[in-house]
Amino acid sequence: MEKPLVLYIFLFYWHFLNALFTVEAPQSLYTVEHGNNVTMECTFPVNGKLKFRDLSVSWEKNDEKKKQVYALLEGVEDFKSQHSDFKGRIKLLKENLHLGQSLLQITGVKLRDAGVYRCVIGYGGADYKTINLKVTAPYRTITQGVVSTGENKWKLTCQSEGYPQAEVIWQNGEYEDLTDKANTSYETGSDQLYRVTSTLTVKSRIDEIFYCIFWNKELQENTSAILHIEDSGDGVMWTESRRFTGAILIVTAFFGSALLFMLCVRKAGAHMDNRTRATCSSIAKLSKDKNTHDCRDTSFEEEELKCKKMEKT
Ligand SMILES: *[C@@H]1O[C@H](CO)[C@@H](O)[C@H](O)[C@H]1NC(C)=O
Ligand SMILES: *[C@@H]1O[C@H](CO)[C@@H](O)[C@H](O)[C@H]1NC(C)=O
Ligand SMILES: *[C@@H]1O[C@H](CO)[C@@H](O)[C@H](O)[C@H]1NC(C)=O
Numbered sequence: 341m342e343k344p345l346v347l348y349i350f351l352f353y354w355h356f357l358n359a360l361f362t363v364e365a366p367q368s369l370y371t372v373e374h375g376n377n378v379t380m381e382c383t384f385p386v387n388g389k390l391k392f393r394d395l396s397v398s399w400e401k402n403d404e405k406k407k408q409v410y411a412l413l414e415g416v417e418d419f420k421s422q423h424s425d426f427k428g429r430i431k432l433l434k435e436n437l438h439l440g441q442s443l444l445q446i447t448g449v450k451l452r453d454a455g456v457y458r459c460v461i462g463y464g465g466a467d468y469k470t471i472n473l474k475v476t477a478p479y480r481t482i483t484q485g486v487v488s489t490g491e492n493k494w495k496l497t498c499q500s501e502g503y504p505q506a507e508v509i510w511q512n513g514e515y516e517d518l519t520d521k522a523n524t525s526y527e528t529g530s531d532q533l534y535r536v537t538s539t540l541t542v543k544s545r546i547d548e549i550f551y552c553i554f555w556n557k558e559l560q561e562n563t564s565a566i567l568h569i570e571d572s573g574d575g576v577m578w579t580e581s582r583r584f585t586g587a588i589l590i591v592t593a594f595f596g597s598a599l600l601f602m603l604c605v606r607k608a609g610a611h612m613d614n615r616t617r618a619t620c621s622s623i624a625k626l627s628k629d630k631n632t633h634d635c636r637d638t639s640f641e642e643e644e645l646k647c648k649k650m651e652k653t
Contacts, residue, residue, distance in 0.1 A: 361385060361465025368470070372449050374477040374503070374531070379433070382442040382459035382469055390438040396462035397432065399444045401425075401455055402470075409457065410444060425452065451475050451503055451532040477503035477533055479554035482565040492543050496567050498552035499537045501529065508538035509553040518542065518550070546571045 364383045372378040380399075392415040399409040407423035410430050422430070426446070433443040442459055454475040460468040479502035487495045498508065505526055510518040524538040538552060546569055553564040 361463065361467055363459065363461050363467040363469050365459065365469035365471050369472045369474065371474040371476060374449060374451055374475055374533070376449055377445060377447045378449055378473065379443050379445045380457065380459070380471050380473065381444075382461065382471070384440050384442065384461045384463060384467070386438065386440040386463070392437075394463055395437065396460075396466075397437070397442050398458075398460040399430075399432075399442075400458045400460065402458060403455060449473075449475055451477060476559055477501070478559060478561055479506050479536070479556060479563045482552065482554065482563060484552070484565050484567050486567055486569060489541065492545065494542055494544050494569055496540045496542065496550055496552070497537065498554075498565055498567070499535065500554050500563065501533050501535050502554070502556060503533055504556070504558050505534050506536055506554040506556045508536060509555055510538070510540045511551040511553070512542075513549045515551075544569045 362385070366381055366383065370378055370380055394414065395412065396414055397410070397412040399411075401407040401409050401423070407425060408421045409423065409426050410432050411418040411421050412432065417432075429447050431445045431447070433441075433445060436443050442461060444457075444459070446453060454473055457471045457473060458468050459471060460466070479500040481500060483499045485495075485497035487497075489495050496510075500506070508519070508522065508524045510522045512518055518540060521542070522538050522540040524536065527535040527537075529535050536554065540550070540552070542550070544550075548569045550567045550569070551564050552567065553562050555562050
């Protein structure tokens with residue numbers, strides 16, 4: 341009869357101790373954007389001054405196999421047990437321990453950091469809580485391209501990176517769906533991110549607009565870009581970004597003027613009209629080399645007109 345009683349007393353004592361010592365997780369779900377930092381928090385009771393040597397703190401990640409994220413054993417940090425996934429990106433804010441806070445900071449959060457974490461604390465008693473970490477990667481910046489592929493025909497391109505796979509929806513200015521005519525490809529890059537590239541070939545007049553929408557179903561988030569078909573002087577636009585277009589225009593203008601100057605010097609006696617023509621074909625050639633436009637299709641008059649326009653800018 342004695343044994344069960346001892347056991348009972350022991351169990352009672354154990355529960356009593358554990359009832360006194362409870363770890364809490366003020367927030368059980370953290371959502372953080374890929375590349376940012378996150379600090380997850382657990383609290384535990386500290387009565388009076390913290391006895392560091394009695395304290396053990398452990399953060400583990402519950403993947404198929406348990407991965408040690410951080411360990412402090414009886415007051416001493418142990419980085420040897422740390423899983424390679426977390427090397428160099430983990431910090432426990434030790435200055436908060438005496439307040440009864442176990443704050444784990446992960447810097448440069450990766451998609452594969454998402455999952456369930458367990459925060460274990462031993463300090464007299466022992467207890468743990470689980471915390472969920474969700475990592476998002478919105479399709480934030482869209483790189484766009486508009487290229488003329490012939491008479492009133494345009495190749496529109498939108499590209500972005502994110503997670504998970506986004507659908508790309510195309511619309512014209514009247515919000516009619518053109519997705520069927522588009523071609524979307526997915527590549528996996530670094531850290532599970534998807535590089536999504538979508539191309540739409542359309543017939544369009546100048547001044548029409550088109551939309552590409554990256555629809556991230558899981559995040560219930562849409563990111564969109566407006567593509568503007570416009571006559572940009574030489575009839576072609578390729579905007580990886582506005583700055584890039586600007587750079588091309590400046591470079592083209594610079595070489596254009598340099599050529600003009602050289603031709604002026606060489607053919608000082610030549611007629612004004614001839615000079616414009618010579619410059620025009622030079623610029624046309626330059627544009628062609630840059631793979632932006634093929635002047636061969638266009639009539640000479642058109643060419644001349646464009647070049648005159650360019651000279652003005
Ligand atoms: C993340 O934390 C590191 C180290 O504390 C800091 O240098 C960096 O600026 C932080 N990044 C962000 C996005 O807050
Ligand atoms: C989409 O792109 C792939 C690969 O470049 C090509 O094989 C396919 O024919 C394209 N589909 C359409 C509808 O353009
Ligand atoms: C995102 O856009 C698609 C297509 O326009 C639409 O069906 C969906 O409801 C939108 N979702 C949100 C969250 O705005």
